[in-house]
Structures are given as structure tokens and as C-alpha cells.
Amino acid sequence: MTAASRQDAAVARTGIATSALVPSANAGSPEETRGGSAVRGMSAPAAANGPTRGAPRSLLDIEGLGRDGIVEVLRLAESFAEVARRPIPKVPALRGRTVVSLFFEDSTRTRLSFETAAKRLSADVMSFQASASSIKKGESLRDTALTIQAMGVDAIVVRHPSAGAPARVASWVDVPVVNAGDGWHAHPTQALADCFALCGALGRPLDGGAEMLAGIKAVIVGDIRHSRVARSVTQAFSLLGAAVTLAAPRSLLPPAPETWPVAEVSHDLDDALRGADVVYVLRLQAERGAGAYVPSLREYSARYGITAARASSLAPEVRIMHPGPMVRGVEISSEAADLDRCLVDDQVRAGIAVRMAVLFLLLSSGDGASGAELGGHD
Amino acid sequence: MTEGIGGSRRLVLRGGTVVDATGERRVDVAIAGGRVVEVAPDIASPGPQRKASAGGASGDDAAVLDCSGCIVCPGLVDLHTHLREPGDEDAETVASGARAAALGGYTAVVAMPNTNPPLDTAEAVSRVLELGRDAACDVAVAGAITQGRAGERLAPMAEMAALGVRIFTDDGNGVQDAGVMRRALEYARDLGVVVAQHCEEAALARGGHMHEGGWSSRLGIPGVPAEAEELMVARDLALVRLTGARMHFLHLSTAGSVALVRAAREEGLPVTAEATPHHLVLTDARVVSFDPVFKVNPPLRSAADVAAVRRAVADGTIDAIATDHAPHAPQRKDVPFDEAAPGMTGLETALALAWTELVTPEKTPEKTQAGRLQAAVPAATILGALSWRPAQIAGLAPEHGGPIAEGAAANLCVFDPTEEWTVDAAVTASRSRNNPYAGMRLRGRVRHTVRRGEPVVIGGELLR
Structure with missing residues (x-):
């Protein structure tokens, strides 16, 4: 397959021009923006990088991306996963482009994953780690974002402790913004990676129908209240057809959990696990004050942890997932974490592939030159 | 003049x-x-x-x-205006806020005491009254209930009352200690002044930045439950029963709050209440944009709450529509939602909003969300809530809000x-x-x- 035909195929499969995508925040009129009827996810104007500079596309949350957007990313990620298996796992697709990671929260894993993804696409990578002291100096998020944009970057990857901060950044700059986790709100690339890893483990083909997790029962257990991962994973799994059960003590559930796209809310993990195909374990977010929501880690672990006994009582085909970092002995026992059907490593690998796909989709449209080089190593 | x-x-x-x-x-x-x-x-x-x-x-x-x-009609009277002077003149001054008020049809506003420093002494009050003398509308002042608005020791209410202060509030904070609030009500009763409460139980509201409900759940923004307001309304009604003092509830925003006040009025308790235009018009769904222009305290509530507060205006349970005009400089709003200061402007839009949404309602997207108000509210009810009822509550009648007669x-x-x-x-x-x-x-x-x-x-x- 030639480079050009591979790219054509990728574009045809992904339909990156406009399908399934909605206008981003600063694309709409003030009335539309203030009306707030739609959550913005990834969006694609007709001429993202044209001289008239349309509104940039951004990936802010799973709702904005939608089912078709998820499928686009996953299918493109499959091509990029193949790149990772090459002797030289690198393609020149984003050569000459600059991606900056703007992190206001410690997150070595997510930052490394994004930076690895960008480097495998041959993009230049800059890293901005806001320390506590630099925030204390008083520079506003807006000024920081505008400063970084003025350096001539092509995309900004934002991690921030405040829900909605990436959406705010996207409203101020005119380059694509990728949400790398904001407060309790969303972590869309984590959810995309989890979908990719789970489909792979279950042998669900990505080129089949859009509901690639149809018939699957997924149990999400743990500190759901404080978890951006839980919000994004619930939406993504549900959009792909899975029946999602939330399992947690009420004190660790969000308000009005019944308004989430879930099949069931349970306060008894063993009951919830009956008939499950996958159990998705969340970390107890002690740094977010979660300790005040349960009396003790011992009690929590006994009631909601994947203990060795619980793991061994699960049917052998039940997959275990965890977004990391795991706290062994609290939400998951070492025995369970080390089982073959624990997909943690698959999730990490998938994270690089879907982040490559996301960066490629956001940075390559409207500029055929760089995109046409996808697969140029062949 | x-x-x-x-x-x-x-x-x-x-x-x-x-x-x-x-x-x-x-x-x-x-x-x-x-x-x-x-x-x-x-x-x-x-x-x-x-x-x-x-x-x-x-x-x-x-x-x-x-x-x-x-x-x-009689000039409008705003029971609840933040003029930001002294201390935050970037956001507003007495002069600029009074000009905005005049454009909105107001002839008098009550300046809230949560300035920096706060209006908790006669000296501080007299400075703002002096600034108001040349303003585009009359400027009355609400004094703080407690020193520094800290909720602990009573401010010199009699000294402030001698300057004409008729309303006392720690607005921005609720008086958390029931014992302090009881003493404030007892002392105020002797002076013939009104204590006005910002109802917010801090222990339940702490850390929240929007209304707790389906939207906060979905957006991952920590919420403030309606009960944080309602608990303090209920507590203060008990204290009014205990002390016999006159009391005013600021910016009520929930169905439960207005139900409590309605029952208290039927019981004969000497209480009045206000609601803001934004709690009559906007819902928590607006926060979906993460734009802090929609951050306010109390937060924008659910459509059911909006409908209930509208009904309370229509039936008179809510006496006054008060703006809670809360100007902020851009740097307090050009930040993530949870870091932004709460508050929105309102003096220049209050009458038009009330007229559009309550007196001559038509189908608008927001109204479809807000679960529909039955019939229109009579014009006289709305004008009363914007003019003569607040004038009476603030002690500004009949100079303001009085009948138009020779x-x-x-x-x-x-x-x-x-x-x-x-x-x-x-x-x-x-x-x-x-x-x-x-x-x-x-x-x-x-x-x-x-x-x-x-x-x-x-x-x-x-x-x-």
C-alpha cells in the first residue's frame, strides 16, 4: 500500500472532515455559546488551518465526541498501534508541528503517554509543568495559555485540577486543545484507551458496527464521585453499547447517579459482579479528600476492593481494568493486579495509540501535506 | 440637586x-x-x-x-446591590453602580456591606453615604450584623442605625452561629431595624461551586445542595419565632426555601423575602459552558426550583425582586469555574427580564427548560416587587415607591x-x-x- 492510498483509506475510514462533530465553543455565536445546549467535544470546522483560520477543533469530553467520534478515533488508533510494533515506531505524520503539554497537576503517566504519542508522530514536544510556586506568582490560566500559544504551538494538551479548565483554554486560544484530565469532569483519552484495550481483549472488531461493546456488562467500582475517569468511561462504554453498573458506597457516588447513562447503581459489589464481563476498578482519591467519605481503608477494601478472594470467585473470562496508578492492597489486591486478565498494561499501550489518533485527527485536517505522510516509513 | x-x-x-x-x-x-x-x-x-x-x-x-x-411607576428600589467601594473599585464604584442603577430605572439602591473594609462601623457607613450623595440614585447602606462579617461579635448596630441604616446583613456569609443570630435579632428588634440573612449553612455548602444535581454530577463540579440554604431558612424561622424580631431573607433560590417562607407567613411570622432576576430566569444547565459568568451564590438552581420561585413571586411569598448586582473585574472571571468569584451584574436588566419572563412570557428555550410558568404575573405584582415592596422593607417609603399623587x-x-x-x-x-x-x-x-x-x-x- 502506498503512503497516499493508506492516507486516503485512513481519511475515508475516519471521515475527519466534519462527520459527527459539532462546533466548538468559540465557533458559535455568543448566544449559542451562552445557551450552552451542547457540550463541546471534538469539533471540526471546514478549514481548521486555512488562512481565514476557522475555529479549532478540540477534544474536551466524550459527550462532545459522540459515538461516531469514538469509533473514528478507535479505528485510526488501530493503524497507529501497528506503528508501535515496528522496529522504528515512528511516522512523520506531524513533522514540523509542535505539541505542548500544559500540566497544572502532577501526572507523569498521562504526560509521558501524550508526549510519546506526539513523538511517534514526529511532532516537536514542549512541556510546561506548572509548579505550585509558579501558580502562586499569580499568572492567570488565561495569560499562561496565551503565552504558550504565542510561542507558535499547534496543539495544547491540558491537565488541570479544575473541571472545565480545558474548555476555558479552548475558548481563549485558536489552536486545538486536548483535555488530559480536568478535575472530576473528564478524561476522554483515558476512556478512549480503555475502549480500545477492552475491545482488543474481548476480540471485538473495530470495523464492525458502532456498538462494539453491545451485550457487555461493565461494573465500575470505587471512588466514582471524585473520578473524571469514571465519568468519561461510563459515557464511552455506554455509547458503545455496554450496560454499565456503578458500584460504590453512596458517599462515594456522585449526586443523582441515576442521571448517568447507566443500567444500574449498586451498593453491594458482590451482587454487582454477578454476570459481569469486566470490572473497572478506580483508585480511592485520597488526595481529593476521599478519606473523609469512608471510615477506613480497611473497611473500604473489604467492601469494595478486588480482594484475592473476590478475584478468585470471578469467572475466568472476566477482565479487570484499572486506569492507574494502582494502590495495591486498597482497591485491588496484588494477586488480582497480577492476573493475566488484568488489562492494565494493555490500557497503557492503548493510551499511546489513541493519543496518536487524537493528535493526528486534530492536527492534520485542512492540511493534506502532513497527513499524507502517514505511513511514510513503508 | x-x-x-x-x-x-x-x-x-x-x-x-x-x-x-x-x-x-x-x-x-x-x-x-x-x-x-x-x-x-x-x-x-x-x-x-x-x-x-x-x-x-x-x-x-x-x-x-x-x-x-x-x-x-415609582422609581425602582434595589434591596441588594454590591457597589464594591471601598476596596474593589476596579469592579465598581458607588458612582458607576448608581449610574447603572439609574439606567435600570432605579431611584434607590441598598449597598451591601461586604466591601473591603466591610461596612461594620458608623464611620465606614458614613463614608459610603457621603459617596452616594452626588450619585445618580439614592444610596442607602446595609450595615454588617457582626464585626468584620465574621459571625462572632455584634457590630455597633445602634450607631449605624443613627445614620439611617435600616437593614443589617453579613451578606456573602450566613451567620453560622445560631446563638449569635439570636442575639442579633433581639438587639435589632429594640432598634426597629431589619436583619437580613444570606442563608447558607457553611458546613454543607463548603467546597461547592454550583447547584448540586444532575448537572453538577455530569460536569464534575462540586455542588451546593438546596438544603444548605433551606437549613438556615428553617433555623432562622425558628429564631424569629423565639425572638419576635423582623427578618428578611436575601436571594432565596430553592423550592424548599419558598415553601418554608410561605408557611411562615401563613403562621404570621414577621418575615419578608427577596429573589433575584437570575434565579427567576436561569438554570444550572447554563454551567455546561463552564463559563464563570454563570457562577453565582446562591448558585443557579434546577428548573423545578426556578418554577417554584416564580410561583412564589406570583403569589407574593417573595416580596421583592432584588438584583444582587455583583460586578467583578475580568481577572476574577477569566479563570476556571471553581476559581472564579461568584456574582453577576443585574441593575440594567432586572426590569426587562422580569417583564419579558414574568409579565409577557412567550416560549423561549430557557423557559422550555424551566418547566413553565402557568399564566403571566400581573404587571402591578412585578412592579410592586421591584419598587414599593422593597421600598417599604428598606425603610425608604414613601419617598421611594410611594403612590404617584400630588x-x-x-x-x-x-x-x-x-x-x-x-x-x-x-x-x-x-x-x-x-x-x-x-x-x-x-x-x-x-x-x-x-x-x-x-x-x-x-x-x-x-x-x-
Whole structure:
């Protein structure tokens, strides 16, 4: 397959021009923006990088991306996963482009994953780690974002402790913004990676129908209240057809959990696990004050942890997932974490592939030159 | 202020329909010397027969304000205005806030004491009163209940009351300690002043940045449950029962709060309550944009709460519509939602919002969300909630809000109930732009504002 035909195929499969995508925040009129009827996810104007500079596309949350957007990313990620298996796992697709990671929260894993993804696409990578002291100096998020944009970057990857901060950044700059986790709100690339890893483990083909997790029962257990991962994973799994059960003590559930796209809310993990195909374990977010929501880690672990006994009582085909970092002995026992059907490593690998796909989709449209080089190593 | 038109010239408001607490009638209104001097169906142009009064003044020295098609009502009175001076003059000053008020049809506002430093002494109060003397509307001051608004030791209420302060509040904070609140109510009762509470149980509200519900759940923004407000309403009603003191509830925002106040009124407790325009018009769904222009305290509530508060305005449980005009400089809003200061501007839009949404409601997207108000609210109810009821609560009646009759103080608002306009956040007399209604199409626009007999706004434009 030639480079050009591979790219054509990728574009045809992904339909990156406009399908399934909605206008981003600063694309709409003030009335539309203030009306707030739609959550913005990834969006694609007709001429993202044209001289008239349309509104940039951004990936802010799973709702904005939608089912078709998820499928686009996953299918493109499959091509990029193949790149990772090459002797030289690198393609020149984003050569000459600059991606900056703007992190206001410690997150070595997510930052490394994004930076690895960008480097495998041959993009230049800059890293901005806001320390506590630099925030204390008083520079506003807006000024920081505008400063970084003025350096001539092509995309900004934002991690921030405040829900909605990436959406705010996207409203101020005119380059694509990728949400790398904001407060309790969303972590869309984590959810995309989890979908990719789970489909792979279950042998669900990505080129089949859009509901690639149809018939699957997924149990999400743990500190759901404080978890951006839980919000994004619930939406993504549900959009792909899975029946999602939330399992947690009420004190660790969000308000009005019944308004989430879930099949069931349970306060008894063993009951919830009956008939499950996958159990998705969340970390107890002690740094977010979660300790005040349960009396003790011992009690929590006994009631909601994947203990060795619980793991061994699960049917052998039940997959275990965890977004990391795991706290062994609290939400998951070492025995369970080390089982073959624990997909943690698959999730990490998938994270690089879907982040490559996301960066490629956001940075390559409207500029055929760089995109046409996808697969140029062949 | 008593020279010019207010002094010797006669001013005629011609062609309007007067609406006040006594009813509605098609009459012209003539003003001289700061007072209404004639109310009659058809007052002729000022002629020679009028020139007797002011020695030497010519009969030609008179003015007519065209009020055709307009409603002429007592000037609006805002029970709840943040003028930000002293301490945050970047956001607003007494002068700029009063100009915004005049544009909105207000002839008097009550300045909240949560300035820096707070208005918790007679000296601090008198400084703001002094700043208000040359302002575009009358500026009354609410004093703090406790020193530093810290909720612990009573502020010198009698010294402030001697300057004319009639309302005391720690607004921005609820008085958390029931024992302190009890003493405040007891002390206030002796002084004949009103204690006004910002109802928010801090232990339950702590860390929250929006209404707790489906939207906060989905957006991952920590929520403030309706119960944080309702707990303090219930507690304070018990304290009113205990002390017999008069009390006012600020910016009630939930169905539970208005139900509690409705029951208390039926019981005969001496309580009044206000609601803001934004709690009558906007819901928590707006936060989906993460734009902090929609961050406010109490937070925008659910559609069911909005519908309940609207019903409470319609049935009189809510006495007053008060703006909680809370200007903020851009750097307090150009930040992530949870870091932003709460508050939105409101003086220039309150009447039009109430008119559009409550008096002449049509189907709008927001209203479809808000679960529909049955019938329209009568114009007199809304104008009462914007003018004469708050004037009574603030102790400003009858100078403000009084019936438009011969001898009455000429503090008047003239507005065109049919003019439609689009809100532009940049077009404002306020120093701040945190206007959540930008882009909204509204019906009803203030044409003239007359303060103490003198026009301060003519044709929608400030005169100075």
C-alpha cells in the first residue's frame, strides 16, 4: 500500500472532515455559546488551518465526541498501534508541528503517554509543568495559555485540577486543545484507551458496527464521585453499547447517579459482579479528600476492593481494568493486579495509540501535506 | 440637586400610564420642586398660568418628557446591590453602580456591606453615604450584623442605625452561629431595624461551586445542595419565632426555601423575602459552558426550583425582586469555574427580564427548560416587587415607591413595555462586564428615570 492510498483509506475510514462533530465553543455565536445546549467535544470546522483560520477543533469530553467520534478515533488508533510494533515506531505524520503539554497537576503517566504519542508522530514536544510556586506568582490560566500559544504551538494538551479548565483554554486560544484530565469532569483519552484495550481483549472488531461493546456488562467500582475517569468511561462504554453498573458506597457516588447513562447503581459489589464481563476498578482519591467519605481503608477494601478472594470467585473470562496508578492492597489486591486478565498494561499501550489518533485527527485536517505522510516509513 | 428643573422648572411626564400601589390610570404627571405637583389626564403645556410660583421664572422655562406608550411607576428600589467601594473599585464604584442603577430605572439602591473594609462601623457607613450623595440614585447602606462579617461579635448596630441604616446583613456569609443570630435579632428588634440573612449553612455548602444535581454530577463540579440554604431558612424561622424580631431573607433560590417562607407567613411570622432576576430566569444547565459568568451564590438552581420561585413571586411569598448586582473585574472571571468569584451584574436588566419572563412570557428555550410558568404575573405584582415592596422593607417609603399623587416625592421610572432590545455586555454604565444575559432578546426598556424631580436618564441615556 502506498503512503497516499493508506492516507486516503485512513481519511475515508475516519471521515475527519466534519462527520459527527459539532462546533466548538468559540465557533458559535455568543448566544449559542451562552445557551450552552451542547457540550463541546471534538469539533471540526471546514478549514481548521486555512488562512481565514476557522475555529479549532478540540477534544474536551466524550459527550462532545459522540459515538461516531469514538469509533473514528478507535479505528485510526488501530493503524497507529501497528506503528508501535515496528522496529522504528515512528511516522512523520506531524513533522514540523509542535505539541505542548500544559500540566497544572502532577501526572507523569498521562504526560509521558501524550508526549510519546506526539513523538511517534514526529511532532516537536514542549512541556510546561506548572509548579505550585509558579501558580502562586499569580499568572492567570488565561495569560499562561496565551503565552504558550504565542510561542507558535499547534496543539495544547491540558491537565488541570479544575473541571472545565480545558474548555476555558479552548475558548481563549485558536489552536486545538486536548483535555488530559480536568478535575472530576473528564478524561476522554483515558476512556478512549480503555475502549480500545477492552475491545482488543474481548476480540471485538473495530470495523464492525458502532456498538462494539453491545451485550457487555461493565461494573465500575470505587471512588466514582471524585473520578473524571469514571465519568468519561461510563459515557464511552455506554455509547458503545455496554450496560454499565456503578458500584460504590453512596458517599462515594456522585449526586443523582441515576442521571448517568447507566443500567444500574449498586451498593453491594458482590451482587454487582454477578454476570459481569469486566470490572473497572478506580483508585480511592485520597488526595481529593476521599478519606473523609469512608471510615477506613480497611473497611473500604473489604467492601469494595478486588480482594484475592473476590478475584478468585470471578469467572475466568472476566477482565479487570484499572486506569492507574494502582494502590495495591486498597482497591485491588496484588494477586488480582497480577492476573493475566488484568488489562492494565494493555490500557497503557492503548493510551499511546489513541493519543496518536487524537493528535493526528486534530492536527492534520485542512492540511493534506502532513497527513499524507502517514505511513511514510513503508 | 434642588436647582434646575427640580427647583423652579416644571417637568411634565406626558402620555404615559401610571401604575403604582393604588392601581393603574392614564394620566400625565407634573413635577416641580422635587415633588409631584399635579396628576391629571391631560396636563397642558406649561403656560403663563404656571409661572406664578417661582419668582421671576419664565413659564417657558419648562420641560416635557414624552411618555407615550410608556408605563410611569415609582422609581425602582434595589434591596441588594454590591457597589464594591471601598476596596474593589476596579469592579465598581458607588458612582458607576448608581449610574447603572439609574439606567435600570432605579431611584434607590441598598449597598451591601461586604466591601473591603466591610461596612461594620458608623464611620465606614458614613463614608459610603457621603459617596452616594452626588450619585445618580439614592444610596442607602446595609450595615454588617457582626464585626468584620465574621459571625462572632455584634457590630455597633445602634450607631449605624443613627445614620439611617435600616437593614443589617453579613451578606456573602450566613451567620453560622445560631446563638449569635439570636442575639442579633433581639438587639435589632429594640432598634426597629431589619436583619437580613444570606442563608447558607457553611458546613454543607463548603467546597461547592454550583447547584448540586444532575448537572453538577455530569460536569464534575462540586455542588451546593438546596438544603444548605433551606437549613438556615428553617433555623432562622425558628429564631424569629423565639425572638419576635423582623427578618428578611436575601436571594432565596430553592423550592424548599419558598415553601418554608410561605408557611411562615401563613403562621404570621414577621418575615419578608427577596429573589433575584437570575434565579427567576436561569438554570444550572447554563454551567455546561463552564463559563464563570454563570457562577453565582446562591448558585443557579434546577428548573423545578426556578418554577417554584416564580410561583412564589406570583403569589407574593417573595416580596421583592432584588438584583444582587455583583460586578467583578475580568481577572476574577477569566479563570476556571471553581476559581472564579461568584456574582453577576443585574441593575440594567432586572426590569426587562422580569417583564419579558414574568409579565409577557412567550416560549423561549430557557423557559422550555424551566418547566413553565402557568399564566403571566400581573404587571402591578412585578412592579410592586421591584419598587414599593422593597421600598417599604428598606425603610425608604414613601419617598421611594410611594403612590404617584400630588405632594409625593418625584422618584419615578418611565419604561416602554413593548420595546425590544438585545443585551450587550459591553454597553453598560457598570465598570464590569460579567453579564450573563449578553445576547438575550428582552422586552421592556427604561426610557426615563427621574430622581428627586430631576431627570437623570432621558431616552435611555444618562444625562451625566
